[in-house]
Amino acid sequence: MKNRxxxxxxxxxWSQADLAQRLEVxxxxxNAIETGKFDPSLPLAFKLARLFETTIEAxxxxxx
Amino acid sequence: MICxxxxxxxRRYVIRMWISAALCVLFxxxxxxxxxxxxxxxxxxxxxxxxxxxxxMGALVYTGVYLAEEKDEFQRNLLxxxxxxxxxxxxxxxxxxxxxEDFARAPHMGLVWxxxxxxxxxxxxxxxxRWRYR
Numbered sequence: 439m440k441n442r443x444x445x446x447x448x449x450x451x452w453s454q455a456d457l458a459q460r461l462e463v464x465x466x467x468x469n470a471i472e473t474g475k476f477d478p479s480l481p482l483a484f485k486l487a488r489l490f491e492t493t494i495e496a497x498x499x500x501x502x
Numbered sequence: 503m504i505c506x507x508x509x510x511x512x513r514r515y516v517i518r519m520w521i522s523a524a525l526c527v528l529f530x531x532x533x534x535x536x537x538x539x540x541x542x543x544x545x546x547x548x549x550x551x552x553x554x555x556x557x558x559m560g561a562l563v564y565t566g567v568y569l570a571e572e573k574d575e576f577q578r579n580l581l582x583x584x585x586x587x588x589x590x591x592x593x594x595x596x597x598x599x600x601x602x603e604d605f606a607r608a609p610h611m612g613l614v615w616x617x618x619x620x621x622x623x624x625x626x627x628x629x630x631x632r633w634r635y636r
Binding site for chain 1: 509573574575576577579634635
């Protein structure tokens, strides 16, 4: 699943480690989600949306 | 080493696994000593012989506890995939070896090797899974 995490992170000048700390996950998790290799669960997607003050649809794009 | 682990669930898991490993060694020595000195038989022999397996069962339970305690779903996913790899690997080896024993008279492989080999395959699997998500 494609996502805008890298852009949203860059806008706030957060590193992957910064975002990981805010989400209470590992940096590897952020990297896997950001590169589209791992799709987060719905609760984690909501957490991301709340953190970036936007909607899940504005972060993630269904490739289909 | 343990102090450097920041994730509390992972730290607890590592500590529990080390305790299980230490108890396994201790109980193996106790069982060997008891059999050498007093030659137990019947139910007592079974009870003493099963002692080293108890911490191993505990380690498997602790792995399940870690999966329940770990909040990071990606890390949980890595471990689950590794455990599936370990299970598949050991099942494949045991099945192939048992046929080799039956038909080709290969040397007998003791069941005691199942548990350590499971973790060998799980470890290899973990490396492969981590590499895929690099």
